[in-house]
Amino acid sequence: xxxxxxxxxxxxxxxxxxxxxxxxxxxxxxxxxxxxxxxxxxxxxxxxxxxxxxxxxxxxxxxxxxxxxxxxxxxxxxxxxxxxxxxxxxxxxxxxxxxxxxxxxxxxxxxxxxxxxxxxxxxxxxxxxxxxxxxxxxxxxxxxxxxxxxxxxxxxxxxxxxxxxxxxxxxxxxxxxxxxxxxxxxxxxxxxxxxxxxxxxxxxxxxxxxxxxxxxxxxxxxxxxxxxxxxxxxxxxxxxxxxxxxxxxxxxxxxxxxxxxxxxxxxxxxxxxxxxxxxxxxxxxxxxxxxxxxxxxxxxxxxxxxxxxxxxxxxxxxxxxxxxxxxxxxxxxxxxxxxxxxxxxxxxxxxxxxxxxxxxxxxxxxxxxxxxxxxxxxxxxxxxxxxxxxxxxxxxxxxxxxxxxxxxxxxxxxxxxxxxxxxxxxxxxxxxxxxxxxxxxxxxxxxxxxxxxxxxxxxxxxxxxxxxxxxxxxxxxxxxxxxxxxxxxxxxxxxxxxxxxxx
RNA sequence: GCGGGCGUAGCUCAAUGGUAGAGCAUCGGCCUUCCAAGCCGACUAUGUGGGUUCGAUUCCCAUCGCCCGCUCCA
Numbered sequence: 001x002x003x004x005x006x007x008x009x010x011x012x013x014x015x016x017x018x019x020x021x022x023x024x025x026x027x028x029x030x031x032x033x034x035x036x037x038x039x040x041x042x043x044x045x046x047x048x049x050x051x052x053x054x055x056x057x058x059x060x061x062x063x064x065x066x067x068x069x070x071x072x073x074x075x076x077x078x079x080x081x082x083x084x085x086x087x088x089x090x091x092x093x094x095x096x097x098x099x100x101x102x103x104x105x106x107x108x109x110x111x112x113x114x115x116x117x118x119x120x121x122x123x124x125x126x127x128x129x130x131x132x133x134x135x136x137x138x139x140x141x142x143x144x145x146x147x148x149x150x151x152x153x154x155x156x157x158x159x160x161x162x163x164x165x166x167x168x169x170x171x172x173x174x175x176x177x178x179x180x181x182x183x184x185x186x187x188x189x190x191x192x193x194x195x196x197x198x199x200x201x202x203x204x205x206x207x208x209x210x211x212x213x214x215x216x217x218x219x220x221x222x223x224x225x226x227x228x229x230x231x232x233x234x235x236x237x238x239x240x241x242x243x244x245x246x247x248x249x250x251x252x253x254x255x256x257x258x259x260x261x262x263x264x265x266x267x268x269x270x271x272x273x274x275x276x277x278x279x280x281x282x283x284x285x286x287x288x289x290x291x292x293x294x295x296x297x298x299x300x301x302x303x304x305x306x307x308x309x310x311x312x313x314x315x316x317x318x319x320x321x322x323x324x325x326x327x328x329x330x331x332x333x334x335x336x337x338x339x340x341x342x343x344x345x346x347x348x349x350x351x352x353x354x355x356x357x358x359x360x361x362x363x364x365x366x367x368x369x370x371x372x373x374x375x376x377x378x379x380x381x382x383x384x385x386x387x388x389x390x391x392x393x394x395x396x397x398x399x400x401x402x403x404x405x406x407x408x409x410x411x412x413x414x415x416x417x418x419x420x421x422x423x424x425x426x427x428x429x430x431x432x433x434x435x436x437x438x439x440x441x442x443x444x445x446x447x448x449x450x451x452x453x454x455x456x457x458x459x460x461x462x463x464x465x466x467x468x469x470x471x472x473x474x475x476x477x478x479x480x481x482x483x484x485x486x487x488x489x490x491x492x493x494x495x496x497x498x499x500x501x502x503x
Numbered sequence: 504g505c506g507g508g509c510g511u512a513g514c515u516c517a518a519u520g521g522u523a524g525a526g527c528a529u530c531g532g533c534c535u536u537c538c539a540a541g542c543c544g545a546c547u548a549u550g551u552g553g554g555u556u557c558g559a560u561u562c563c564c565a566u567c568g569c570c571c572g573c574u575c576c577a
Contacts, residue, residue, distance in 0.1 A: 012569095013514060013515080014514095016514080017513065017528080026550095028550095028567085029550055029551060029566085029567040030550085030568045031568085032569090081577080188576080188577075208577090241576085244576080245504075245574080252576080325576095387538060387539090388538065389538070390538070390539090391540080395538090396539095397539085414537095416536055417535060417537095419535090419536080445539090446535070447535095447536090447538065448537070448538035448539060449538080449539050451537080453539085464537065467536055468536095476537075478537085478538085485537080
């Protein structure tokens, strides 16, 4: 059995070798957290998105699509809570999950005597805008602690937060010692400027999630599409987060693509739709080939929930580098619509003319990472087995066992050798197929080598024109996974593929 | 962000303070009637920028990138 990282190394190597995924700007040394999809990768990724769109939008009556701009009015991100509280260097408490601005955190230490007579030093910390305020807060703390500590021998000196002292300093909220993290600039949004002037009035952001584009268009969609609750708005698009630490190949990238649904419903029905979507989304992955024993649903603990969510579940996949999130399904309540109503002054409510009720809908959000799905499908597909060589001896074979619906190339067409009109017939078959499927033609080198190349690309079927074709108009169709070959009449090829590719 | 490791051809890996080598892959040719065959030939590399040195791929510094651990993921 491979060690996990061996598997990732092999996958990364294959993805580069065959043209699935390249490092962004590679000739300039790359760019951390950014990746390019090559000729095979772009087909795979597009298949993932098209299947999602078909399953979530066009095959349903209760869903419509949207494509909002990436750069939006900066007020959107104030309303959503993405700017404001998160713009400054922040310190977290690992115990109570409190979060504090580093420039508002003050420390002091005092030496004293314990009741047993030994010396004692006690740290204080406080959150305050000004030193004087911090001092007052600490005096209050001192009175409390004075019950345990008898006598103080020196005045304390207030200092601003200093990283070297953070190990001894207590959390200003829960008083736990050494639980504070180092300060981090918490705003992960990419900042840019709209227009020629780069002043503060022109600051804009690249969206860190696609969801807000849907919320701010809620009324537009509602007014133009004659929709009734419950209904959903779906969007696929790029989002950007200036991650501190991109890791694990394409898993955590700074530029990435999301597939999101915001499903609007009556507040009383939110729980049942939440249950519906967590199952629907889990099954979607299973149906495209992810093994259910490598997938799991993990409910968020209360203290783990984001500020906007009432409940949230992660759909996680067991990647070689660890179990990690593919998608989150959250009950966002009416948080977003309420906030946008408040910040924009526009009415965001829905009027039900059956019940004569006016209310803000609740929102269930299945939010999936396209790149993460693609990576999961790639990890799942990577397989090593043995296949015989031309002498019948077993040789190691690498294949990508991608679901036929996901495979970048659906079928490859080969003449067995470059002789006796085989190329001509193979070309004709290729011409006939390529309008309908992504089909690939190859005549170079030994046929065994061509088969193995397609195995690494994940191509489910290879059609070979051989000597018998000339006599009875049949070809062989080879199955990627079983290596079995069916002999099929030329005029049955399309039917055969339709049946086996499932579309 | 912190600590550690690493960076040589498309891939996997050698070697060296003084000419950088192999296997596989790729391309061309010959041959080939079903699973990485053979023969001939060809292309291709010391991440980037500085420094030390007569000379640096090798030593030093910086930077970029990758991997591992911690941290983090609103």
